């Protein structure tokens with residue numbers, strides 16, 4: 001497989017337009033002598049351009065699933081196919097390269113590098129993906145999240161909401177086809193979380209991105225094309241009928 005950097009838009013989707021295919025995913029963790037199965041023969045497909053919200057009780061396996069889709073972790077069995085690439089056939093290094101090029105990940109805890117400026121936090125992943133030190137691109141996405149004037153600041157000087165907006169800019173900068181967000185507003189107060197989600201929703205729509213967001217925030221369901229709920233190790237279409245923890 002050729003993993004050399006290429007425009008993300010060149011990645012083809014499977015013949016029926018599916019961008020993400022989860023085919024019989026089972027994920028178990030060893031806990032001492034016991035094996036704990038979190039995901040069990042899970043099947044799902046996400047189409048290119050879809051905005052999907054992932055819900056489920058605490059401990060249902062949302063982070064586990066996002067880690068499998070991003071190739072950070074591997075399933076115990078089953079296939080994770082992104083476009084025409086089966087991540088389960090790649091080495092760890094190949095999965096890292098694939099992730100840099102095609103997937104933007106937004107974490108609950110922002111995960112910015114405190115010793116780099118805001119702009120450098122955005123250009124570093126671009127450099128790692130072989131796209132050079134693209135300051136113009138960094139300034140463009142920073143402008144879109146309303147933080148162009150903070151480009152030379154260090155992340156610790158920014159508020160939580162501002163730091164998460166930088167993380168959104170970083171996720172979008174490499175022009176990935178797929179964005180994964182793991183409770184992106186979990187560390188923010190309600191109002192700031194709403195502002196960050198407004199920016200994220202607008203950018204995802206404007207840039208035509210496919211996004212899967214794990215969240216407990218039911219207000220996001222109205223923004224989404226589809227809601228998937230993790231329950232009993234499997235994905236169900238629709239809104240959870242239980243009260244979230």
Ligand SMILES: Nc1ncnc2c1ncn2[C@@H]1O[C@H](COP(=O)(O)OP(=O)(O)OP(=O)(O)O)[C@@H](O)[C@H]1O
Nearest residue numbers: 029030031038056057058059060061062063064065
């Ligand atoms: N590396 C690991 N080793 C062992 N168990 C793990 C590991 N990662 C996750 N788990 C277990 O898998 C289950 C699902 O965890 P996960 O973090 O995916 O849930 P979640 O739905 O994201 O929860 P929350 O909404 O609280 O963030 C939990 O019981 C957790 O303890």
